[in-house]
Amino acid sequence: MRRREFLLSALAGGFAPAALPQQRDGPPEYTAHGSLVIERAISGKPHAGKVLAAIQPHSDDIPLFAAGTVAKLLNEGYTGHLIRVTNDDMAGPGTVGTTVLANEKDNDEVARVLGLKSVFNLNYPNHNMDGTSRPELRSRFIFLFRLLKIDTVISYDPWSHYEENPDHYVTAACVEAACWMAGARKDYPEHFAAGLKPHSVGEKYYFARFDQRVNRVVDISSTVEKKIDTNLVNVAQGPAGIRGSKLRSVLAGRGQRLPLLGSDDTTANREYIREFVLSRDAEIGQKYGLQYAEQFHYIGPEENRVEQYIKRHAVPLK
Numbered sequence: 399m400r401r402r403e404f405l406l407s408a409l410a411g412g413f414a415p416a417a418l419p420q421q422r423d424g425p426p427e428y429t430a431h432g433s434l435v436i437e438r439a440i441s442g443k444p445h446a447g448k449v450l451a452a453i454q455p456h457s458d459d460i461p462l463f464a465a466g467t468v469a470k471l472l473n474e475g476y477t478g479h480l481i482r483v484t485n486d487d488m489a490g491p492g493t494v495g496t497t498v499l500a501n502e503k504d505n506d507e508v509a510r511v512l513g514l515k516s517v518f519n520l521n522y523p524n525h526n527m528d529g530t531s532r533p534e535l536r537s538r539f540i541f542l543f544r545l546l547k548i549d550t551v552i553s554y555d556p557w558s559h560y561e562e563n564p565d566h567y568v569t570a571a572c573v574e575a576a577c578w579m580a581g582a583r584k585d586y587p588e589h590f591a592a593g594l595k596p597h598s599v600g601e602k603y604y605f606a607r608f609d610q611r612v613n614r615v616v617d618i619s620s621t622v623e624k625k626i627d628t629n630l631v632n633v634a635q636g637p638a639g640i641r642g643s644k645l646r647s648v649l650a651g652r653g654q655r656l657p658l659l660g661s662d663d664t665t666a667n668r669e670y671i672r673e674f675v676l677s678r679d680a681e682i683g684q685k686y687g688l689q690y691a692e693q694f695h696y697i698g699p700e701e702n703r704v705e706q707y708i709k710r711h712a713v714p715l716k
Contacts, residue, residue: 443475453553455565457505463605465628466618488524490634500634507631528564539576544594550601558606600699614696619689642670
């Protein structure tokens, strides 16, 4: 599903929900990261002390594809940080300069609404990341993973199919490499001189716009209102923000109304997001018997086979 296809298209039939991507069969190794798991909300704070990084090339990626999951994990005890890779200078209103500023403000608001602790803007040129130095970007991720002691990342899937945006697939590839390299003891020794320590990232939730291996479906029914809140502040380039109120105004000028949009702008904006922006989440949820859900290629911490063997077979010394 294309990020921009949510946008209001002059009322020319632009409101049909996008089709859920079809998952393709693959060779046995395609299921190497485990069979499908439905992840539901857990009461209490089972993840207290853990830290996540929500990583997005653009200010609308997490709001569209993973805000419900980020909110769920934060509710369960995570501390979170938002990393935006580009400056979004090619997607938004007005001149290039005003576009950059508008997206920066939106990105800060996304972090505030979700309850993320800090924001890091890496400010690479939008749509041009295939010309970015991958070792440089990877090293910046490694630094942040070590500095923040990241346990879990939520970002684009480096193995999804048919991704056309270089910002997405370059970010995804560098994130994955950095998750591994951050735990190495010889890469970037200057980090250690500054007081950092090796810290690999053991858990990844990878989302995609198109086909991907899906082995984790997260029930976001309990955080769907927070996802709507997040998309409401994603105004500059997002599919939501004030789209509902604009549509309501256009229809009123034609002598028409949509009952869905209610009688005020706040209702119009929220219900527009619920009906059109979250249509993918509703379809995924329906497929698995849930109200709303987000889907991921999930990679969890690797089991230490030696430790597992010791637990099963160790006996007391005599």
